[in-house]
Amino acid sequence: MVKICCIGAxxxxxxxxxxxALKCPDIEVVVVDIAEPRIAAxxxxxLPIYEPGLDxxxxxxxxxxxxxxxxxxxxxxxxxxxxxxxxxxxxxxGLGAGKAADLTYWESAARTIADVSKSDKIVVEKSxxxxxxxxAIEKILTHNSKGIKFQILSNPEFLAEGxxxxxxxxxxxxxxxxxxxxxxxxxxxxxxxxxxHWVPEDRILTTNLWSAELSKxxxxxxxxxRISSVNAMSALCEATGxxxxxxxxxxxxxxxxxxxxxxxxxxxxxxxFQKDILNLVYICECNGLPEVxxxxxxxxxxxxxxxxxxxxxxxxxxxxxxxxxxxxxxGFAFKKDTGDTRETPAIDVCKGLLGDKxxxxxxxxxxxxxxxxxxxxxxxxxxxxxxxxxxxSPKSSVKQVSIxxxxxxxxxxxxxxxxxxxxxxFKTIDYKKIYxxxxxxxxxxxxxxxxxxxxxxxIGFIVYSIGKPLDAWLKDMPxxx
Ligand code: UDX
Ligand code: ADP
Numbered sequence: 001m002v003k004i005c006c007i008g009a010x011x012x013x014x015x016x017x018x019x020x021a022l023k024c025p026d027i028e029v030v031v032v033d034i035a036e037p038r039i040a041a042x043x044x045x046x047l048p049i050y051e052p053g054l055d056x057x058x059x060x061x062x063x064x065x066x067x068x069x070x071x072x073x074x075x076x077x078x079x080x081x082x083x084x085x086x087x088x089x090x091x092x093x094g095l096g097a098g099k100a101a102d103l104t105y106w107e108s109a110a111r112t113i114a115d116v117s118k119s120d121k122i123v124v125e126k127s128x129x130x131x132x133x134x135x136a137i138e139k140i141l142t143h144n145s146k147g148i149k150f151q152i153l154s155n156p157e158f159l160a161e162g163x164x165x166x167x168x169x170x171x172x173x174x175x176x177x178x179x180x181x182x183x184x185x186x187x188x189x190x191x192x193x194x195x196x197h198w199v200p201e202d203r204i205l206t207t208n209l210w211s212a213e214l215s216k217x218x219x220x221x222x223x224x225x226r227i228s229s230v231n232a233m234s235a236l237c238e239a240t241g242x243x244x245x246x247x248x249x250x251x252x253x254x255x256x257x258x259x260x261x262x263x264x265x266x267x268x269x270x271x272x273f274q275k276d277i278l279n280l281v282y283i284c285e286c287n288g289l290p291e292v293x294x295x296x297x298x299x300x301x302x303x304x305x306x307x308x309x310x311x312x313x314x315x316x317x318x319x320x321x322x323x324x325x326x327x328x329x330x331g332f333a334f335k336k337d338t339g340d341t342r343e344t345p346a347i348d349v350c351k352g353l354l355g356d357k358x359x360x361x362x363x364x365x366x367x368x369x370x371x372x373x374x375x376x377x378x379x380x381x382x383x384x385x386x387x388x389x390x391x392x393s394p395k396s397s398v399k400q401v402s403i404x405x406x407x408x409x410x411x412x413x414x415x416x417x418x419x420x421x422x423x424x425x426f427k428t429i430d431y432k433k434i435y436x437x438x439x440x441x442x443x444x445x446x447x448x449x450x451x452x453x454x455x456x457x458x459i460g461f462i463v464y465s466i467g468k469p470l471d472a473w474l475k476d477m478p479x480x481x
Contacts, residue, residue, distance in 0.1 A: 177212025234467025244467025331421025
């Protein structure tokens with residue numbers, strides 16, 4: 001029986017290994033993590049991450065060929081293939097701070113592998129890492145190897161949160177990069193045979209190590225660029241009276257562009273886009289390509305601009321002040337169907353409104369009060385450090401922020417509503433009931449274009465939708481630059 005061990009039981013490692021276990025009954029899969037609470041949660045009925053379909057997959061295999069453990073050393077030692085999916089946050093200090101990836105967790109995982117291995121192993125990079133990390137990892141492993149042979153593969157993850165299980169079941173492609181030596185090619189084939197249990201052969205692409213590593217950063221940069229491009233258009237639409245939905249539909253009809261990933265929003269979030277682009281920027285700078293670095297930086301700058309543009313729109317619409325006004329925030333996660341808040345645009349929007357002394361009542365169906373408080377206290381970049389290294393509950397909490405159990409409670413007595421995540425329930429809640437309980441004039445600022453603006457206007461709301469023709473009210477209150 002082939003044995004797989006995965007170091008890191010997070011958003012990537014957990015779902016990926018669960019699906020491998022489900023699809024490969026002949027393989028034993030153990031997911032290990034140094035965070036005890038995380039492993040305990042994986043072994044309980046309350047999994048540590050919310051992902052549609054995940055519960056079901058875990059239930060089918062856990063205890064059979066899928067195990068979760070904190071005994072990192074034992075399971076690494078026993079494995080034939082070791083996946084590494086530890087976190088790689090952006091460095092907060094020192095060389096490359098704010099841009100380069102912090103490889104501390106990766107290096108420590110690599111040293112553990114070198115220390116405890118007694119047999120040859122394939123080591124698979126699963127977390128997104130800068131190009132040429134494999135080379136560094138190879139050095140750590142071979143310099144500490146005691147004669148044991150390691151083959152490094154890069155197998156970047158393309159799953160998106162909220163659709164992770166679907167993406168894993170039916171991936172557009174699986175990418176495996178390895179050394180161009182006979183041993184490297186043999187390792188590629190071993191990993192390929194794992195995925196071949198359920199992925200059609202023509203979707204498994206094999207490349208050299210650097211292509212695989214760079215493809216991941218490039219894929220995320222290209223996706224994020226689409227959103228920044230359409231968000232830049234949304235600002236122009238508001239200024240001219242065009243409708244961004246019509247514009248993106250029209251351009252998406254060109255099959256060379258395509259309709260997906262063209263929804264204007266309050267901004268993109270998530271653990272990958274910003275971090276990976278910053279990484280790309282850093283790599284470009286280190287390779288003497290400042291113009292290319294500058295080009296990719298713009299994708300992030302437009303994203304930041306979109307968030308502050310939204311805050312300005314809220315404040316200017318409400319007579320240029322939100323001081324002491326209750327504002328309901330519907331949705332805090334970086335997108336629907338996940339409880340993940342890493343780099344969510346909601347953080348910057350909330351901080352912006354708090355900066356103007358607003359009183360916030362926040363409701364998200366999947367994000368806990370502790371998490372929201374932690375996010376609003378934290379400095380940028382702290383977010384991607386593992387939960388067990390963060391304070392259990394925030395030492396102080398943000399006073400002007402309260403957390404509500406549902407949308408009705410959050411909006412009661414509020415002057416305005418900001419929709420920041422596109423949860424399905426925000427399309428179907430009773431806006432008449434909400435309107436009746438709010439201060440007047442009552443505002444809705446739809447950062448995800450999920451509500452039927454016309455229907456809400458009929459109820460009496462003043463509605464702002466991203467990139468759509470403005471209400472007369474909003475036109476008379478031009479956004480402060
Ligand atoms: C992304 C990539 O899609 C995935 O392939 C990679 O492995 C990891 O990074 P993820 O961060 O989970 O996945 O979410 P994604 O669906 O890509 O959305 C990212 C952000 O963009 C979200 O905040 C989302 O709301 C926003 N978005 C997405 C838009 O604003 N408009 C769109 O049209 C699409
Ligand atoms: P991702 O979204 O990339 O999966 P997460 O932060 O969700 O990132 O998960 C990474 C996991 O890796 C965390 O649970 C963390 O505790 C774990 N981890 C980090 N370093 C190590 C290590 N050296 N050994 C074992 N687990 C580790």
